[in-house]
Amino acid sequence: SQQGEEDPQALSIQEGENATMNCSYKTSINNLQWYRQNSGRGLVHLILIRSNEREKHSGRLRVTLDTSKKSSSLLITASRAADTASYFCATVDGGSNYKLTFGKGTLLTVNP
């Protein structure tokens, strides 16, 4: 069953702009992870935020987590054409051990 749902489904911006993607989920989680997938390739892990954390940074990435609203956001600052990809959130349910449940993804297009 799908846990995370990303919003928007697609996003198109110009190089240099910031991109924000949101993820909502339904049940309690252990942690939430964001992955990137370039067209036709495998997924690459970007960042993990634990359920007791509210914000995390990694380079140009900023992730927030609001467990009361069951939502997370991924912000990419100063976007580049190379950031063009699909972005997925994935949750580890509170009752699970290592099973990730992925959302359907946001397709980000960064225009040069």
Next chain:
Amino acid sequence: DVKVTQSSRYLVKRTGEKVFLECVQDMDHENMFWYRQDPGLGLRLIYFSYDVKMKEKGDIPEGYSVSREKKERFSLILESASTNQTSMYLCASSLTELTTDTQYFGPGTRLTVL
């Protein structure tokens, strides 16, 4: 760097054929996973394995089986391929059973069943 490889990038098979998809990881990871990815449905877990010869069903195991005879290799088997199994198949591995472990993905196999 962790490397997860899949035996084929593209595969075309006929309905009713037995299909083997192979996945190999080179970092001594305990866990391995098979997903399928379809437009509008995202990634769905088919099976995962937490140790040699150990496996658990994921969300959509019907029509699939798996084999893990060696720690580094995890095979997905379609006993009798059907057209609704046309999809992108992604293999992944993670070091341990800890929930904070990252999953490392292979490049994917795009399977077409005619």
